[in-house]
Amino acid sequence: MPTGRGIGLILAAVVVFILVNVTRVGWLLLFDSVLWGVIVVSAVMPWLAMGRLNIRRRVIGWNGDESLPGPEEGEPVKFGFDLRNESWLPLVFANVDYMIGGDLPAEAHRRMFVAWLGSGGTAASTPSAIYPTRGLHELDRVEVQTSVPFGLFRRKKRFEDSDEVLVMPKLYPVEPIQVSGLQAQSESIVQKTRSGGQVVGSRMYLPGDPWRQIHWRNTARVGQPQLKEFESDSQRTFTICFDAGADPQSASSEDNKFEDAIRIAASIGVAACRTGALARILAGPLDIVTGDFRELLDGLARLRRHGMSTVADHIETAGSDATLAIVSENDTRARDAMRGRAAVHGGGSMIMMKGYDSPDGDDSIVDQPVDDAGIRVVPCMMGEVAQTLAEL
Structure with missing residues (x-):
C-alpha cells in the first residue's frame, strides 16, 4: 500500500x-x-524484498528458581525472538513489531530493525519483560513491514500465530520444619485407631477410578463426582483449602485476598512436596493431589474463580488429612467447619486473612476464639504474606 x-x-x-x-x-x-x-520500482520492491519468513519466540530464562515450570510473577523474564528468512531473496530494511506482554503497555510493544537478512539467515533479539500477575499470558501480534527502496510503498505481513508464557504465583520461603509443624498440628488424633478401610474423606473422581467408591453425598454438595478416600490413602497428605468460588460482584479487596491465598497455598504446597509429602489443593473447581510441585504450581497458576464451592465445603471434603484452611476474617461458616472437623479428627490450622474485608481495621469478628478445639490460628494482614509465612 x-x-x-x-x-x-x-x-x-x-x-x-x-x-x-x-x-x-x-x-x-x-x-x-x-x-x-x-x-513502479517502489511498488514492486517491497514484494520482492519480503518472502517467506518464520517467527519464533521462547522463554530463555528468568532471575528466580529455574527448577520451577515457569517464571514467578514480578520477576524479569528473558525472551528469545528469532526471525528466519526462508525466501531465496534477502529481506532488506524491515521493521519487526512484536508483543511480549509486560507490566506496562510500553513494555509490551517491541521493535527490531533488520537492514539485511540473507536467504536462510536469522535475526535474533533477547528482550526482557516483567509480568506482575500470574496466569497464562499470550504473546501475539507480530508484524513485519518494509518500504524499500524509497519509502513510497509499504508491504506489511502479520503473523497470527500466538505463543504463551505461563507465569507462576510468587513463592515465599517456607522451611520443611514449618510444614512438619503444620502437619503435626493438623494430624488426626483418631487416625491411629482406624483401620485402612475407614472412609475419611473424598477427592475428585478421575478416569479409571471405580464407580462403586463414589461418595454420593459429597458429589451432591460439590456438584462434581467425588471418590471416597480411605485412611490408608490419605496418609502423608497435606490439604490446603481456600475460597475460589465465582463472585461477579467481587471488589478489588476480594481479588487481592484471592491472589494472596494462592501465593500462600503455592509456597506451603511446594515446601510440602519437597519434604516428600503429597499436597492437595482444594479451591473452587481445583482439586489436585500431587507430590510434584511443578504440577501443583501449574494448577495454581491457571486457577480462576469458578463455581459455588466454599472453604467450608472443602474442609468437610478434606476428611482426616492434615488440613490448613485459608479463610476470611468474617467467614463464620468456614470457622464452624474447622471446629466441626477438629471435634471429629482433632487439630487443624487456619490462616486468617485480616484487613481485606475491614479496611478500617475492625477486628471484632476475628477476636472470637477459635482455638478452643485445638485449632492453630495464624493471622495474615493484607500485604504481609511474607511475614506470615516466616512466622509459621
Missing part, C-alpha cells in the same frame, strides 16, 4: 503528465518518465 509520501509523488507525477500533454515540453516528459519509473 502507498505511504503518504508515495501518494504525494503519484499526484505529482499525474500533474506533470497533464502538463506534458498540454505543453509538449521534452524535459517535462523525461522528468515525468523518471517519476513513474521510481513509482
Whole structure:
C-alpha cells in the first residue's frame, strides 16, 4: 500500500503528465518518465524484498528458581525472538513489531530493525519483560513491514500465530520444619485407631477410578463426582483449602485476598512436596493431589474463580488429612467447619486473612476464639504474606 509520501509523488507525477500533454515540453516528459519509473520500482520492491519468513519466540530464562515450570510473577523474564528468512531473496530494511506482554503497555510493544537478512539467515533479539500477575499470558501480534527502496510503498505481513508464557504465583520461603509443624498440628488424633478401610474423606473422581467408591453425598454438595478416600490413602497428605468460588460482584479487596491465598497455598504446597509429602489443593473447581510441585504450581497458576464451592465445603471434603484452611476474617461458616472437623479428627490450622474485608481495621469478628478445639490460628494482614509465612 502507498505511504503518504508515495501518494504525494503519484499526484505529482499525474500533474506533470497533464502538463506534458498540454505543453509538449521534452524535459517535462523525461522528468515525468523518471517519476513513474521510481513509482513502479517502489511498488514492486517491497514484494520482492519480503518472502517467506518464520517467527519464533521462547522463554530463555528468568532471575528466580529455574527448577520451577515457569517464571514467578514480578520477576524479569528473558525472551528469545528469532526471525528466519526462508525466501531465496534477502529481506532488506524491515521493521519487526512484536508483543511480549509486560507490566506496562510500553513494555509490551517491541521493535527490531533488520537492514539485511540473507536467504536462510536469522535475526535474533533477547528482550526482557516483567509480568506482575500470574496466569497464562499470550504473546501475539507480530508484524513485519518494509518500504524499500524509497519509502513510497509499504508491504506489511502479520503473523497470527500466538505463543504463551505461563507465569507462576510468587513463592515465599517456607522451611520443611514449618510444614512438619503444620502437619503435626493438623494430624488426626483418631487416625491411629482406624483401620485402612475407614472412609475419611473424598477427592475428585478421575478416569479409571471405580464407580462403586463414589461418595454420593459429597458429589451432591460439590456438584462434581467425588471418590471416597480411605485412611490408608490419605496418609502423608497435606490439604490446603481456600475460597475460589465465582463472585461477579467481587471488589478489588476480594481479588487481592484471592491472589494472596494462592501465593500462600503455592509456597506451603511446594515446601510440602519437597519434604516428600503429597499436597492437595482444594479451591473452587481445583482439586489436585500431587507430590510434584511443578504440577501443583501449574494448577495454581491457571486457577480462576469458578463455581459455588466454599472453604467450608472443602474442609468437610478434606476428611482426616492434615488440613490448613485459608479463610476470611468474617467467614463464620468456614470457622464452624474447622471446629466441626477438629471435634471429629482433632487439630487443624487456619490462616486468617485480616484487613481485606475491614479496611478500617475492625477486628471484632476475628477476636472470637477459635482455638478452643485445638485449632492453630495464624493471622495474615493484607500485604504481609511474607511475614506470615516466616512466622509459621
